[in-house]
Amino acid sequence: NDTVFTFGGNAPHSNARQKDKTVTGGKGANLAEMASIGLPVPPGFTIVTEECLKYLAGGSDFSEKLRADVADALRHVEETVGKGFGNAADPLLVSVRSGAAISMPGMMDTVLNLGLNDETVEGLARTSGDERFAWDSYRRFIQMYGDVVLGVDHGLFEEALEIAKEDNGYYADTELSADEWKTLVAQYKSIVEEELGSPFPQDPIEQLWGAISAVFDSWDTERAKVYRRLNDIPHDMGTAVNVQAMVFGNMGDTSATGVAFTRDPSTGEKAYYGEWLVNAQGEDVVAGIRTPQYLTRARREAAGADKPSMEEAMPEAFAELSHLFDLLERHYTDMQDIEFTVQQGKLWLLQTRNGKRTAKAALKMAVDMVDEGLIDEKTAILRVDPMALDQLLHPTLDPDAPRDVLTTGLPASPGAASGKIVLDADTAELWANRGEKVILVRVETSPEDIHGMHAATGILTARGGMTSHAAVVARGMGRPCVSGASQVSIAREGRTLSIGDRELSEGDIITIDGANGQVMAGEVATIEPELAGDFGTLMEWADKHRRMRVRTNAETETECRMARQFGAEGIGLCRTEHMFFDAGRISAVREMILADTEKGRRAALDKLLPEQRSDFVTIFEVMAGLPCTIRLLDPPLHEFLPHGDTEFEELAEATGVPIEKLRRRAGELHEFNPMLGHRGCRLGITYPEIYEMQARAIFEAACQVARDSGDAPVPEIMIPLVATRRELELLKAVVDRVATDVFADTGTTLEYLVGTMIELPRAALMAGEIAEVGEFFSFGTNDLTQTTLGVSRDDAGRFLTTYVDKGIFARDPFVSLDVDGVGQLVELAVERGRATREGLKLGICGEHGGDPASIAFCDRTGLDYVSASPYRVPIARLAAAQASL
Numbered sequence: 001n002d003t004v005f006t007f008g009g010n011a012p013h014s015n016a017r018q019k020d021k022t023v024t025g026g027k028g029a030n031l032a033e034m035a036s037i038g039l040p041v042p043p044g045f046t047i048v049t050e051e052c053l054k055y056l057a058g059g060s061d062f063s064e065k066l067r068a069d070v071a072d073a074l075r076h077v078e079e080t081v082g083k084g085f086g087n088a089a090d091p092l093l094v095s096v097r098s099g100a101a102i103s104m105p106g107m108m109d110t111v112l113n114l115g116l117n118d119e120t121v122e123g124l125a126r127t128s129g130d131e132r133f134a135w136d137s138y139r140r141f142i143q144m145y146g147d148v149v150l151g152v153d154h155g156l157f158e159e160a161l162e163i164a165k166e167d168n169g170y171y172a173d174t175e176l177s178a179d180e181w182k183t184l185v186a187q188y189k190s191i192v193e194e195e196l197g198s199p200f201p202q203d204p205i206e207q208l209w210g211a212i213s214a215v216f217d218s219w220d221t222e223r224a225k226v227y228r229r230l231n232d233i234p235h236d237m238g239t240a241v242n243v244q245a246m247v248f249g250n251m252g253d254t255s256a257t258g259v260a261f262t263r264d265p266s267t268g269e270k271a272y273y274g275e276w277l278v279n280a281q282g283e284d285v286v287a288g289i290r291t292p293q294y295l296t297r298a299r300r301e302a303a304g305a306d307k308p309s310m311e312e313a314m315p316e317a318f319a320e321l322s323h324l325f326d327l328l329e330r331h332y333t334d335m336q337d338i339e340f341t342v343q344q345g346k347l348w349l350l351q352t353r354n355g356k357r358t359a360k361a362a363l364k365m366a367v368d369m370v371d372e373g374l375i376d377e378k379t380a381i382l383r384v385d386p387m388a389l390d391q392l393l394h395p396t397l398d399p400d401a402p403r404d405v406l407t408t409g410l411p412a413s414p415g416a417a418s419g420k421i422v423l424d425a426d427t428a429e430l431w432a433n434r435g436e437k438v439i440l441v442r443v444e445t446s447p448e449d450i451h452g453m454h455a456a457t458g459i460l461t462a463r464g465g466m467t468s469h470a471a472v473v474a475r476g477m478g479r480p481c482v483s484g485a486s487q488v489s490i491a492r493e494g495r496t497l498s499i500g501d502r503e504l505s506e507g508d509i510i511t512i513d514g515a516n517g518q519v520m521a522g523e524v525a526t527i528e529p530e531l532a533g534d535f536g537t538l539m540e541w542a543d544k545h546r547r548m549r550v551r552t553n554a555e556t557e558t559e560c561r562m563a564r565q566f567g568a569e570g571i572g573l574c575r576t577e578h579m580f581f582d583a584g585r586i587s588a589v590r591e592m593i594l595a596d597t598e599k600g601r602r603a604a605l606d607k608l609l610p611e612q613r614s615d616f617v618t619i620f621e622v623m624a625g626l627p628c629t630i631r632l633l634d635p636p637l638h639e640f641l642p643h644g645d646t647e648f649e650e651l652a653e654a655t656g657v658p659i660e661k662l663r664r665r666a667g668e669l670h671e672f673n674p675m676l677g678h679r680g681c682r683l684g685i686t687y688p689e690i691y692e693m694q695a696r697a698i699f700e701a702a703c704q705v706a707r708d709s710g711d712a713p714v715p716e717i718m719i720p721l722v723a724t725r726r727e728l729e730l731l732k733a734v735v736d737r738v739a740t741d742v743f744a745d746t747g748t749t750l751e752y753l754v755g756t757m758i759e760l761p762r763a764a765l766m767a768g769e770i771a772e773v774g775e776f777f778s779f780g781t782n783d784l785t786q787t788t789l790g791v792s793r794d795d796a797g798r799f800l801t802t803y804v805d806k807g808i809f810a811r812d813p814f815v816s817l818d819v820d821g822v823g824q825l826v827e828l829a830v831e832r833g834r835a836t837r838e839g840l841k842l843g844i845c846g847e848h849g850g851d852p853a854s855i856a857f858c859d860r861t862g863l864d865y866v867s868a869s870p871y872r873v874p875i876a877r878l879a880a881a882q883a884s885l
């Protein structure tokens with residue numbers, strides 16, 4: 001198998017393997033494809049991802065075959081460009097860049113201008129006729145290579161540059177002369193030598209392999225691992241390496257570099273969007289060192305900026321570029337994110353990929369592209385990441401609420417967020433873990449800040465443009481972000497900051513609006529999201545194409561209403577115990593639990609009956625005839641016990657039972673392993689009167705609603721934590737008896753079902769027998785995961801991230817169903833259950849019902865519906881449609 005593929009010049013047209021992103025990475029595959037269709041791409045070659053994995057597994061060494069193949073490929077580049085790598089008279093320079101199958105912006109390493117040394121820099125100066133450019137490139141190379149490959153702190157180089165600028169009274173890097181760059185190069189080289197004890201490597205071949213190692217190693221850095229974990233990217237893919245002839249955007253005023261999107265990645269609007277810089281190299285744009293200029297005139301004018309747009313300053317190159325934008329968008333039938341360089345008037349494309357986008361933009365582009373005839377409805381459904389919808393479903397700032405605007409930066413990632421100011425990523429994580437909402441405020445962000453950005457509800461930076469690290473990462477994560485707010489000035493030591501003339505401290509609350517770049521003092525009121533428009537259109541298409549139904553896990557009136565707005569088609573799980581915590585009832589609940597006789601329990605239950613009945617009346621009214629699965633009491637009883645002296649005193653007063661007796665009874669109820677203790681249907685078996693009361697409340701409410709409104713509810717009564725047929729049989733008899741009584745008393749008869757949850761391995765194994773009694777199954781995959789893995793769902797947090805990092809689980813099994821293990825039990829129960837009872841109604845109500853990968857599994861397995869929390873209902877609708885396609 002090839003270890004290296006070439007592209008550009010007379011390289012062979014790319015074959016299936018070279019086009020495969022898992023082999024050559026996204027960047028490599030697209031570079032080859034662009035070169036094949038005749039676009040201006042500098043020639044180069046790609047080392048395949050397998051070599052990365054071999055290198056990492058094999059003690060950081062390269063095979064002889066790889067060395068030989070790279071040498072051949074390098075010759076291809078030399079011949080195409082007509083320059084020699086390491087040739088002092090006319091040197092070829094290359095860039096070395098990572099490129100995984102799934103893009104990880106800013107996460108891995110890049111080295112530019114490789115091939116320069118004390119001799120080739122002179123050659124570059126002569127052939128380019130521009131000494132200044134040659135030395136600027138050399139210092140850039142030492143700085144990047146020093147940082148990325150040799151591990152020298154980049155701050156040391158930046159400091160030297162700052163001092164040089166200060167000494168000369170310069171503001172911008174571009175003001176330094178050739179001689180001043182030469183002096184700086186000498187300083188940079190001594191910095192390297194001092195730090196490493198050996199001189200900066202002069203041999204271009206050694207430089208090349210050093211850079212390749214660094215790219216491979218960057219796959220395994222902590223920040224890359226964190227990024228993959230947050231984005232569900234497997235750790236075993238590896239990265240490709242792209243080595244490509246350099247073209248220079250820093251050859252004077254007819255040269256430039258930039259990044260562009262073919263549509264607006266924030267809003268989805270069909271308008272070119274991007275930034276560029278004259279006389280610069282790529283990293284200048286992204287790193288936020290110089291503030292970039294707008295690409296189009298319209299944008300520049302809208303922003304009131306005075307530096308010319310590319311459209312105005314380089315009309316010819318811009319015209320060609322826009323032609324290529326359209327061509328690439330049609331070719332890939334998706335919005336493209338493009339890097340380009342203009343070298344002395346000639347345009348080059350360095351990269352294209354499907355651009356990252358906000359949920360709002362994804363939605364708009366998908367719907368627009370169907371209208372434009374670029375894609376069909378099914379493709380549109382597949383284009384939107386269901387999880388990203390979450391961003392659209394949450395409140396935005398109320399336009400009428402008062403705003404105390406401190407400053408306005410760039411609207412880098414939409415959405416609004418309020419929270420406490422934190423000044424570094426670790427603090428952000430710490431405070432967020434305490435349950436606080438925080439806004440991470442930084443001069444600019446770097447990949448080391450990822451964990452803090454994830455923990456924060458919003459991000460604010462003082463520097464950097466719309467394509468800066470902060471902006472790109474925030475958009476990807478769905479965090480609101482305001483970047484380039486230049487009035488923000490941070491004093492790290494005092495942990496304070498000033499915005500204009502206002503002084504603030506870490507911990508003060510601010511609000512940011514990523515839609516218009518505003519930064520406000522305090523918290524600003526919010527309004528509910530807009531569910532019509534593009535969202536409505538896409539959801540309509542999704543509903544047309546999905547097989548499974550989508551229900552919700554809900555028990556309050558608000559949740560039920562919200563879920564219906566989001567399109568829920570019924571309730572898949574109403575956890576009745578949640579209703580027991582209401583202030584007015586908890587003491588009756590405690591009285592029931594602590595009673596030591598059936599009589600005592602019944603007295604307390606009589607108090608609860610009317611309350612429960614009214615809960616169910618509300619739910620049935622809101623759900624208006626849609627199916628409602630109501631689960632009888634499930635949790636370990638100790639969850640309801642009084643804690644602390646005050647609660648015991650209150651209870652003693654309310655019930656008239658002496659406090660000592662209450663304490664003793666509470667002690668008796670103590671369990672060592674409550675999750676596997678006296679809970680679920682075991683409560684119903686030992687205290688049938690509890691389930692009796694609940695069944696009565698359900699039926700009385702259903703009869704009342706059937707009489708009062710036309711929409712007769714169909715209650716589906718669900719028994720939790722069943723392990724045996726007999727448990728279900730005994731409890732179904734209780735429910736049926738109550739139903740008969742209530743129907744006789746009220747004179748109203750209703751359809752209803754009695755079914756069970758499958759939450760224990762034994763229940764899954766014995767599903768055939770259990771289906772003789774149970775009229776439906778709902779997979780309680782939270783408990784089924786807990787009991788199958790033997791991992792406590794409440795304690796797993798302490799070690800599961802390590803498990804995911806070490807590749808033991810691809811994802812947290814409580815978030816995304818362990819299809820290989822727990823999934824087998826689900827499949828088995830489906831098969832055995834339906835063998836007994838044809839057409840047995842099947843659903844899932846664990847958290848997995850809102851997880852797209854688990855939803856795809858449910859679709860394959862033939863479940864009838866999934867049930868998810870209200871905000872996840874749209875996610876589930878879209879994921880169910882994607883699963884059907």
Ligand code: PEP
Pocket residue numbers: 573575634759779780781782783784845846847
């Ligand atoms: C489950 O176990 O998956 C379930 C839905 O029940 P609960 O989360 O209430 O235990």
Ligand code: MG
Pocket residue numbers: 720759780782783
């Ligand atoms: Mg459960």
